[in-house]
Structures are given as C-alpha cells and as structure tokens.
Amino acid sequence: MAHNNAVHSNFGVDYVVTYRFTDTNNVEARDGFTNLMQALYRVGLATEVRNGDNCALLVFVKVGNDKRFAQEVYRSRVKDWLHGVRAAEPARETQNTLAGESLNEAERFRVIHHLITSPREEGGAGITPKEGQWKNVESIFPLHDHTFNKEWIKKWSTMTFLKAEDFDQIRDRFGEKIAYYFAFTQSYFQFLIFPAAFGFASWVILGSFSPIYGIVNGLWCVTFVEYWKRQEIDLGVRWGVKGVACIQRKRREFQHEKEVRDPVTGETIQVFPATKRLSRQLLQVPFAFLAVLALGTLIATCFGIEIFLSEVYNGPGQTLLVFLPTGILTTLVPTLTSVLTSVATRLNDYENWETSENYQSALTQKIFVLNFITSYLPIFLTAFVYVPFGSLIVPYLDIFSLTAKPFAQNEKQLQTPDTAGFVINPSRLRKQVIYFTVTAQIVNFALETIMPYVKRRGFSKYQEMKSERAAKKGGAGSGVTIEDQPEEADFLKRVRKEAELDVYDVATDLREMVVQFGYLALFSVVWPLTPVSFLVNNWIELRSDAVKICVEMQRPTPGRADSIGPWLDSLQFLTWLGSITTAALAYLFSNDGMGPDGTPATIKGWALLLTIFFSEHVYLMVRWGVGLAISKIDSPGMEKERGERFTVRKRYLQDALGHDVLDVPAHAEEKITRESLEEDARQSTLRKMGPQEHFWSRQRSWEESAKVGANLIEKMAPKEGKKQQ
Numbered sequence: 001m002a003h004n005n006a007v008h009s010n011f012g013v014d015y016v017v018t019y020r021f022t023d024t025n026n027v028e029a030r031d032g033f034t035n036l037m038q039a040l041y042r043v044g045l046a047t048e049v050r051n052g053d054n055c056a057l058l059v060f061v062k063v064g065n066d067k068r069f070a071q072e073v074y075r076s077r078v079k080d081w082l083h084g085v086r087a088a089e090p091a092r093e094t095q096n097t098l099a100g101e102s103l104n105e106a107e108r109f110r111v112i113h114h115l116i117t118s119p120r121e122e123g124g125a126g127i128t129p130k131e132g133q134w135k136n137v138e139s140i141f142p143l144h145d146h147t148f149n150k151e152w153i154k155k156w157s158t159m160t161f162l163k164a165e166d167f168d169q170i171r172d173r174f175g176e177k178i179a180y181y182f183a184f185t186q187s188y189f190q191f192l193i194f195p196a197a198f199g200f201a202s203w204v205i206l207g208s209f210s211p212i213y214g215i216v217n218g219l220w221c222v223t224f225v226e227y228w229k230r231q232e233i234d235l236g237v238r239w240g241v242k243g244v245a246c247i248q249r250k251r252r253e254f255q256h257e258k259e260v261r262d263p264v265t266g267e268t269i270q271v272f273p274a275t276k277r278l279s280r281q282l283l284q285v286p287f288a289f290l291a292v293l294a295l296g297t298l299i300a301t302c303f304g305i306e307i308f309l310s311e312v313y314n315g316p317g318q319t320l321l322v323f324l325p326t327g328i329l330t331t332l333v334p335t336l337t338s339v340l341t342s343v344a345t346r347l348n349d350y351e352n353w354e355t356s357e358n359y360q361s362a363l364t365q366k367i368f369v370l371n372f373i374t375s376y377l378p379i380f381l382t383a384f385v386y387v388p389f390g391s392l393i394v395p396y397l398d399i400f401s402l403t404a405k406p407f408a409q410n411e412k413q414l415q416t417p418d419t420a421g422f423v424i425n426p427s428r429l430r431k432q433v434i435y436f437t438v439t440a441q442i443v444n445f446a447l448e449t450i451m452p453y454v455k456r457r458g459f460s461k462y463q464e465m466k467s468e469r470a471a472k473k474g475g476a477g478s479g480v481t482i483e484d485q486p487e488e489a490d491f492l493k494r495v496r497k498e499a500e501l502d503v504y505d506v507a508t509d510l511r512e513m514v515v516q517f518g519y520l521a522l523f524s525v526v527w528p529l530t531p532v533s534f535l536v537n538n539w540i541e542l543r544s545d546a547v548k549i550c551v552e553m554q555r556p557t558p559g560r561a562d563s564i565g566p567w568l569d570s571l572q573f574l575t576w577l578g579s580i581t582t583a584a585l586a587y588l589f590s591n592d593g594m595g596p597d598g599t600p601a602t603i604k605g606w607a608l609l610l611t612i613f614f615s616e617h618v619y620l621m622v623r624w625g626v627g628l629a630i631s632k633i634d635s636p637g638m639e640k641e642r643g644e645r646f647t648v649r650k651r652y653l654q655d656a657l658g659h660d661v662l663d664v665p666a667h668a669e670e671k672i673t674r675e676s677l678e679e680d681a682r683q684s685t686l687r688k689m690g691p692q693e694h695f696w697s698r699q700r701s702w703e704e705s706a707k708v709g710a711n712l713i714e715k716m717a718p719k720e721g722k723k724q725q
Helices: 002-008 026-042 066-082 094-100 105-117 146-157 164-174 176-191 193-205 211-238 274-281 284-312 324-350 356-403 428-472 489-499 506-523 530-552 567-588 605-632 636-657 674-686 691-696 702-716 719-724
Strands: 015-020 045-051 056-063 137-141 258-261 268-271
Touching (some): 015 026, 015 105, 056 105, 105 137, 105 164, 137 489, 146 530, 164 211, 176 506, 211 506, 211 567, 211 605
Antiparallel strands (some): 015 056, 045 056, 258 268
16 A cells, blocks of 8 residues: 555656657766756755656656745746736745745746746756757656546546636646636537527528528627637636736747847846748748648649539449548548648748747638638539539539549449539538538547557557667667666556657647637538537546546646637627628528529628628627626636735835824824913024914914814804804
C-alpha cells in the first residue's frame, strides 16, 4: 500500500525533462547534459536523473530553493498587479506572498515552467526543447496525478450537467486555457438543448428549409455568442485572469530592425516597423487565393466525379465506384492541408510577430481559412452550384468518364444526358449535411480515440529501430540495461510511458467545436435534427476529452488566458455568414423543399438578393439588441469585480488617512463668555488681521453658525409665516 501511495504521489516531482541523445556522440551528449544540470541549478531547482528508454535520460525536477521560488511567485503576482490583472497589491514581504494567498497546482507548475524555459535575462534557465544548444532536450512536462484523474473521469461520467465548481477544479489543475475550453463546450452543450427540442419539433411539423426554423436558429446563434462573450468576462473575474492577455511574452524568434527610446519610460525598446509587417501581411491575400484554388479544385473535382458516377454512370461496379471520390479526398485533402499549413506557418514566421500571443492569433486565423474550405466547401457546392445549375453542368461531366471507362460495357453507360433529360437529386443536399453532422462526427471521435494509441506504438517502434541503428554505427546506443530500484520500478515505468505520449493542444479541440458550430449556423435549416446530433455528440465529447487528457496525452503545462482567443471572432463570422446562407437556402428551397430543380431560370435574382440583404440587416439589428440587453443584466462576475474594487479603494483610504477617515470629527461645544471675547480682541490687536481673517473669525464653530442662521431666519421670515407659527 505504501508503495502504491508513493507511485501516485509522484515522489514530489514537479517536472520531467527528457534528454535524448540518439544522434549525438558521447562527448557532445555529456557536455550538453552537464549544461542542462547547471542551468536548472542556477534557477533554484533540484534534480534527480534516471535512465529512460531508447537512448534517453529522465531528469526529475522539483523546487530546491524555496526562497528563490517564493521570489518568482511574488514577481509574477506583482506583474499581474501592475498590469491590472490583480485588484490588490501582493504582500510586500516575499515570504508572506505564499502565506497570505495559497498556491494552486496550476500556478505552481506555471511558475516552475517559467523558471525552466524563460530567457536568462528574465531570471529563467532559458531551456528551449529541440532548439540550439538544447536540441537534445526532447520534452518538458509535468506528471499526471492519477488519483485525481480517476476521480475526475468517474465524477464526470455520472453527471449530465457540469457546475462552475467543476471548472474551478480544472482551472486549479490544468490552467485557465483548458478550463475555458471545457467551460465553452459545456455552455454550448447546455444552449443546444433548446435548438435540439425546437429542431425535432420542426422536423416533425415544419420539415426542412423552414423559414421559421431558420429565424429561430439565427436568433439562437446570436444569443449564444453574445452570452459567451459575457461569460468569458465572468470567468475571467472568477479566476482572477481578466486582462491577462495584455501580459504578453516576447518571442525569441522576433527580429527587430532598430532600437528606439521609449518617450514615456525612457527604456530602449526593439522595434519592427508596423508598415513593413502590414506589407508582409498582405501576402495573406495570395495565400488565401492559393488555398481556395488548391483545395477548391481538389474538392470540386471529386465533387464532379461523384456526381458523374452516382447520377450519370449506370454500368457495372457503380456501387463501389461511388466511393472513389471519398477515397481521393481522404487521401489527398489531409496531405494538401498539411502542405498549406506549413506554408501558413512560414508566412506567419515571415510576418515577424513580437509576442507569442500575437503569433498564435495570426496563425489561428490562417488555419481557420483552411478549415473553412475543407469543412464547408462541399456543402456550398451542392447547395449553390449543383442544385441551381445542375442541368447546365452535367452535360460537361463527360470529362470524368475516364474514372469508369474500364468498367463500362458500352459507351451509352458513360454518355451524359442533355439538359432536358437530367433531373437533380433533391435529397442529395440533406444526405450530405447528415454525413458531416453525424457520420463525420463519429469518424472524428474514433480517430481521436484510436490514432493516439497507434501513433504511440509506431513512435516507440521507431525509437527502438533508431537506437539499434545508432548502436551499430558506434553512436550513443542503448547497449547497457540499467536495473531500476525496486521501490522506484513501477513509478519509472509509468513515467517512461508518459514521456512517449503526445502533447495536448487545446486549440485543436476548440477548432473542432467552432467548425461544428459552423455546420449548425450555416446549414442546419437543411436538416433540423442537426442540433440533436450535436447535443449527443458534445455530451460524449466533454467526457472523451477528459479521458484523452488523462490517458492519451502528457499532462499539459498550465497556461493562462482570459478568453478562447481568436476563435470568438470565428464564431461571430460564422453567425453572420449563417444569416446569409440560411436565408438563401430557405428561398431556394421554398417550393416544398424541392429546390430549383437544376434550372436557374426558376430563380429570381432580385428576390434572392433582397432576401439576403434583409436577413443580414435583421441579423445586425438583432445582434445589437441582444448585446445591449445582455450588457444590462448583472452577473456574479461583475458584482465580484465591483466588490474587489471597492475593497481596494477602502483599504487604500484607510491606510493613507486612518480607519476613521469617513467619520465626522466630534468637537466639544465651546461656550462664548465675556472673558473669551476679551481674549479674542486682545489677540486681534497683537497681530495685524486683514479683511479675510476678520471674515472667518466672526463665528467660532458650527454651533455658533447654526445659532446665527436661526436668528436670521427668525428676523427675515415673512409676517404670514410668523402668523402660521
């Protein structure tokens, strides 16, 4: 039992540093490792070294100098206070910092990670994994608390709705970034209850392409986005991170062009001209065009092949050939997306952002463009190309006959019909929406669950082969097997497994939720059961993501945030675009959901444009009204913020002026006697008094002023007033 407790307690380890020397000669590996130990010691961290797997060392790190650690915590909190994140100033005594305000796990891990990775000029060790002199440092990660993980998964698996305290617990363990993701997903899940119920009723009563459902769904999207904007503020206040986005970390890769003196602070700052960065940002236009051209051409080609094989070709093997476009997309889209993502990253590097936060925000916007194309373009092609113009396009699809020619028995089976002889499939759009909102969600869930395990096994096998090859070449091979101490064996086995896990990226899960929201905002009018599917999916997603963090990923390093970042802008953009697409779809399919039957002559352009124009302007007005209404509603976060500000102001006044600063000073009543009047006259003859002094010396106290005023009222009151008395 004691042994198991030791394993679950992680032996007091805060972080593990993996040092791998597979491709490094022994001398260089020893020198690099010595530098690593010295760097960690300089920042007050204690270390223990054990052997890892496949030419790797595991460096266990914990706080070795409590005073140095307390100073770093104090400096972090003072920085927050100076930037307005904290309402109250931290205790001036460094040792009182931890005594007056306890440290949660997330803050502890964040401060230690800062000590390990921040530049030496900022008080850190400057260790950057896989870069420069630290190329052999493979990863830096905290260890999982398996006792907490088991309780967390068990608790969430039995709960339908999560409470604010559950997210507080996630924040205390994994930091605000991950807590914001879970809070957003839970809010989204709870909000889906209404559109799911209304969507089911619409599917039964109103059917597809209902303008009533479209209006209600658009109003719901606006309300949810505006509500979440307020919820972000409340959570920021609750977790003490409101405004933390203004504390930005400077990127090591930032290259300045000149140094100037700040006119306010007098400090020398490094500057990269904003105009030059703007000129580089303009390259996003050709990048977006390239992405649309590359991905759009691929998707449109597969789209044409799929229409030809499913609706034109009627020869042998049709049931199997219709899966050919799916296979092409499954193979080429991820590859092409990976290439374009690499181009976007290089373009982002070229823009030379000064801070990590700005860099990530710009990269997120570029990645969203790629996700938008791959996720929504197939449905856009069906809704706005195939349905209105199908009869005009199909005669030209004979260029795709090569895909089925080896299987055709005669040319007639490959012949495209003329315009009059072709009839579009009106259920095609609905089936496509069902695929993306149900089937694709299930496939993504399976990939998230299975792929990490497959990658982990593959990486382990690759490292073994790499070590064997290095040993044969005379490098630093793993020819020696070192036995673990019996009391450490189970613990070290678990650590070695965690070292092989992937690094969790919360942006990936956020992107998944935003893309899902896009299907709901843009196309749910096609199939009103879309929110029902998402409601079920998101309940499972919340629990599966918790399992993913606990089991399939390394424990994430806690990060701070006061929002979901640029993804909020993506939500607003999708809501706006949804107001346009919903109106267009409701108009195009207003004839009992059959659509224009592939003949654009049945579409009145002016009516379509007027519908879109009216819908967009209604959206803008509704957004303004909902935002205004929500801003008038008080919330616990806003009340807490006002209370903290009042407490700070009151404490400042009391410290500066005393605890009785707001009390009226009491004065003993001074009696006016003959002696006091003679004394005043004598003092006035001893010093020369001007008109101002004489003016202020006629009445000695507020009591005397009150008596004089009462006498004047008595003398000056009107006669009628006196009679009434």
